[in-house]
Amino acid sequence: MRLAWLKKIDWERTLRGDNLEIAQLIGIDNFIVLAENFMKLNVYFALGEFEQAAKEYIKLNTEIESKKLARELGVSQRYVQKMKRNAKLSSMSQQLS
8 A cells, every 4th residue: 555645634643553653753754664565564673683783782892981882772881891791701712712
């Protein structure tokens, strides 16, 4: 289904729930692109993938202060410090191999 016509109506009164929230967050044009491409799918953002990505980001940015990384990622400073220690241990074990 094509949805460009949504821009011609008061979509903020018509859309409800998650659809309205997403459209307000990313804009109606981006919402239309998402809806047209993923119309009949349940979209789920798996937290585990984002956590793995955050660990990789920390590993690549160990020189950045833990407090700053924690703020940027929205995690605790303790979490960042733990990931930095793990990255350092992993690096050391790879060098020994």
